[in-house]
Amino acid sequence: MPEDKKKVNLFTSKKSTWCPMCPNFHILAGVKKFVEDEINSGKKKEDFAMVAGIGCHAKIFDYLDLQGLNTLHGRVPPVCMGLKIGNPNINVLGFSGDGDAYAEGMEHTIHAARYNSNWKYVIHNNQVFSLTIGQPTPTTEVGFKEKTTPLGVKMQPINPIKLMLSAGASFVARVFADVKQIDWVLKEAIKHRGFAFIEVLQPCIIFHEHAMKYKERLYSLEESGHDKTSMEQAMKKADEFDYNNANKIPIGVFYQVERPIFEDGFPQLKNLKNGLKGIKR
Numbered sequence: 696m697p698e699d700k701k702k703v704n705l706f707t708s709k710k711s712t713w714c715p716m717c718p719n720f721h722i723l724a725g726v727k728k729f730v731e732d733e734i735n736s737g738k739k740k741e742d743f744a745m746v747a748g749i750g751c752h753a754k755i756f757d758y759l760d761l762q763g764l765n766t767l768h769g770r771v772p773p774v775c776m777g778l779k780i781g782n783p784n785i786n787v788l789g790f791s792g793d794g795d796a797y798a799e800g801m802e803h804t805i806h807a808a809r810y811n812s813n814w815k816y817v818i819h820n821n822q823v824f825s826l827t828i829g830q831p832t833p834t835t836e837v838g839f840k841e842k843t844t845p846l847g848v849k850m851q852p853i854n855p856i857k858l859m860l861s862a863g864a865s866f867v868a869r870v871f872a873d874v875k876q877i878d879w880v881l882k883e884a885i886k887h888r889g890f891a892f893i894e895v896l897q898p899c900i901i902f903h904e905h906a907m908k909y910k911e912r913l914y915s916l917e918e919s920g921h922d923k924t925s926m927e928q929a930m931k932k933a934d935e936f937d938y939n940n941a942n943k944i945p946i947g948v949f950y951q952v953e954r955p956i957f958e959d960g961f962p963q964l965k966n967l968k969n970g971l972k973g974i975k976r
């Protein structure tokens with residue numbers, strides 16, 4: 696390995712307050728591997744920016760040495776879009792929990808899919824509000840009990856994959872919180888010109904630990920001959936797992952299509968693409 700390849704260091708000196716063995720460590724390691732590989736193949740650290748919301752997931756902001764913003768609860772998408780509009784040259788990675796993206800930030804998540812701005816959104820879906828100690832979110836299964844829901848959750852969970860497909864997302868994927876899967880899906884997403892929605896199944900080992908069993912039910916969309924350009928097939932695959940049933944869980948890219956990105960509609964941003972010198976004042 697050339698000497699300069701060893702120099703990329705994205706870890707910070709912040710002490711981790713994630714629970715020991717939390718799958719968030721795998722997400723962090725996967726993102727780190729992805730960014731390091733990108734830097735080793737020619738990009739600079741300054742070519743990346745990250746945005747995180749509020750929750751356990753958001754601590755990734757403290758543990759990854761990238762520029763960006765730790766924003767308000769549920770407000771990751773507008774901040775990512777703002778960064779992209781301010782500097783279309785940077786690669787923006789957004790990180791939310793399922794509470795952040797599907798409860799407090801649901802409207803922003805839907806519009807992010809619709810706008811198709813060229814940034815990538817990673818959802819750490821542990822099916823609970825973990826930082827506030829385990830209350831149900833829009834993806835918690837029916838029957839789940841904890842202190843605030845002693846009678847069990849009554850409402851059906853949403854299906855984020857179907858929701859994103861319906862909202863117009865041009866790249867929709869799901870993986871498990873595994874270093875290789877995260878690294879792989881981000882490498883696929885960065886090649887995609889447009890908004891990329893990536894749901895990561897990230898079982899909370901304290902408040903939703905039975906989701907660890909999902910690991911035994913995963914199967915790869917790529918290896919099963921799935922046609923990711925077909926909306927019909929994507930919808931069918933999205934229906935297979937609804938957080939309530941015991942079906943096998945498809946992982947990989949459900950859907951990918953190219954369509955104009957938000958930034959294409961603004962000539963001013965094209966000039967910015969050429970650097971600040973491209974701007975007429």
Ligand SMILES: Cc1ncc(C[n+]2csc(CCOP(=O)(O)OP(=O)(O)O)c2C)c(N)n1
Nearest residue numbers: 750751752768792793794795823824825826
């Ligand atoms: C507007 C707002 N509402 C509620 C809270 C309280 N709060 C802080 S963290 C959190 C839970 C976050 O859950 P999630 O986004 O799923 O992330 P996790 O902790 O599970 O990673 C909540 C509700 C807040 N900080 N701001």
